Amino acid sequence: QVQLVESGGGLVQAGGSLRLSCTASGLTFSIYTMGWFRQAPGKEREFVAAITWSDDRTYYADTVKGRFTVSRDNAKNTVYLQMNSLQPEDTAAYYCAGTARPFQSRDSRQFHRWGQGTQVTVSS
Numbered sequence: 001q002v003q004l005v006e007s008g009g010g011l012v013q014a015g016g017s018l019r020l021s022c023t024a025s026g027l028t029f030s031i032y033t034m035g036w037f038r039q040a041p042g043k044e045r046e047f048v049a050a051i052t053w054s055d056d057r058t059y060y061a062d063t064v065k066g067r068f069t070v071s072r073d074n075a076k077n078t079v080y081l082q083m084n085s086l087q088p089e090d091t092a093a094y095y096c097a098g099t100a101r102p103f104q105s106r107d108s109r110q111f112h113r114w115g116q117g118t119q120v121t122v123s124s
Helices: none
Strands: 003-007 010-013 018-025 033-039 046-051 058-060 068-073 078-083 092-099 118-123
Touching: 003 092, 018 033, 018 092, 018 118, 033 068, 033 078, 046 068, 046 078, 058 068
Parallel strands: 010 118
Antiparallel strands: 003 018, 018 078, 033 046, 033 092, 046 058, 068 078, 092 118
8 A cells, every 4th residue: 555644834924934755665666766746725726845856956846946865875765845934925735645657747746656744834
């Protein structure tokens, strides 16, 4: 059974930091491209960041570039999202996602494995 389990969300003041983790089981994590998406109330799910399996190439949404860092530890089957300089507009449920295909676009439909999400709330 494939599972992606996120952790690390919470409440933080503007300017603060959080690190999200997503641990995978039931799949060959080392060949999965992993991504992070987020969804705020009343808004569509949006791409945040991704990291490839082949060369650890990273991709970021313009809104988080320079503030967020995605990384992975294949030995722990875990992908991370370090979030710095958080702002109230970063408030959302954050989802971990995976695909066995090479990274092609920031479209959520290319990812076929999803976690349940972890809430991040940034107060002003």
